[in-house]
Amino acid sequence: MxxxxxxxxxAFTVDNVIFGFDDGDLKILLIKxxxxxxxxxxxxxxxxVYPDENLDAAANRVLEELSGLKDVYLEQVKTFGAVDRHPAGRVITVAYYSLVKISDYKLNASSIAQKAKWFSIPKVSELPFDHSEILEACFNRLKRRVRTRPIGFELLPPKFTLTELQHLYESILETKLDKRNFRKKILAMNLLVDLNETQEGVAHRPARLYQFDGEKYEDLFSKGFNFEL
Amino acid sequence: MxxxxxxxxxAFTVDNVIFGFDDGDLKILLIKxxxxxxxxxxxxxxxxVYPDENLDAAANRVLEELSGLKDVYLEQVKTFGAVDRHPAGRVITVAYYSLVKISDYKLNASSIAQKAKWFSIPKVSELPFDHSEILEACFNRLKRRVRTRPIGFELLPPKFTLTELQHLYESILETKLDKRNFRKKILAMNLLVDLNETQEGVAHRPARLYQFDGEKYEDLFSKGFNFEL
DNA sequence: ACATTTAGTGTATTTACTACACCCTGCCCC
DNA sequence: GGGGCAGGGTGTAGTAAATACACTAAATGT
Structure with missing residues (x-):
């Protein structure tokens, strides 16, 4: 040889764009x-990334150290390797995004993060390193992916209303959707289970609650079904 | 710090899945x-990747050293970093694919390649390292990308027939397409220039030759047009 | 001239997409 | 307890896109 x-x-690092959905808004988690x-x-x-650690494992570790969450949706997006991107030497970074349910999220005290905070995406301004570029790439990937895979549900609590689901799609895709057409399309896929429960404590007519049937999706998918919204 | x-x-490397189209078949270039x-x-x-070299530059260099070709379509796909994937130490690799016109391709003698050869994809068997996995990821990416971006033309000579174009799509997508519907759809986009020339020396009715209008595409694209096949 | 091979063309049917407006239900407040 | 408020929930008609399908045309080779 x-x-x-x-x-x-x-050296190489992983960077993780952690998306959450709360208060009708798509957010990302940043650390000070x-x-x-x-x-x-x-x-x-x-x-x-540690010498004996796989890339996906490193991305999961970063997320878990920060939030305590395991088994979240995680997808590799792109690798950024500009020669001068890091002052400490040649460091390329593998960018991931992950989708978490903000309700599950519990801040962990951590050495790498003095402080963590959710930011609405439009309010995120210039980030250090090439992180703005990374965010853009991950957000674009999410926008495309969410239309062809049922990953939006990763951002919602297990029980959700159709309006919540619609607002989620609207904030990811940055468009308005027609209520009737949206409901028609999503219900026609038969992937939502009507729980026959309704919201409680809302100051208006309570909405029905639904659940996503992941097993059914896997089954249909293996038979050639394509989620498409 | x-x-x-x-x-x-x-260390990190780039690996490049170089696609070509010849003889009605989609092929990749492998080296011994x-x-x-x-x-x-x-x-x-x-x-x-050299210490002072960007990732895209490295992928372009590999291609150019091997083929003499510059300015070819190149897209980063995924980074592979399993701990034990390389015997010489921790080496992650950034996978790219590129699309070349086989007619332009001229083999370069090279230190890293004793010999290079085009292989039809179904005939490619087990590859060293994790190259089989890389090939699969790149081929899948190409399948998706070719439907939403006019990159198929990168694989054809500047003048081509509609049948050639259809066969190209058929071998990338691994399906049969309906001739009339295919032509209707592609011509409706108005991105092909009818050159008013025909094939010569073929033992059947000669086909008209067309050219892809890249400038027109860029113009339409910037106005919100989406290529879709 | 005739057999062979691929080029080239149109229509009808079905399916998916879009646009659009009103009543319902529960809570809050007066 | 009646009226207002705030979302929840529903159907249809029109339009555009996708699909299925079969014959004639032009060149070469024998």
Missing amino acids: ANLDGFFKS RGEEPFLDYWGLPGYF | ANLDGFFKS RGEEPFLDYWGLPGYF
């Missing part, structure tokens, strides 16, 4: 950095 | 490896 020592001087560079800036959660 | 030295001991590990195996072209 040729001498490759000169190549083994790089506790280390240089960019000390005290709000940035994407991320960290170096 | 905390001591991060322990992290700066990794000239180095350990996996000496003499057919594998994907790829190499280490």
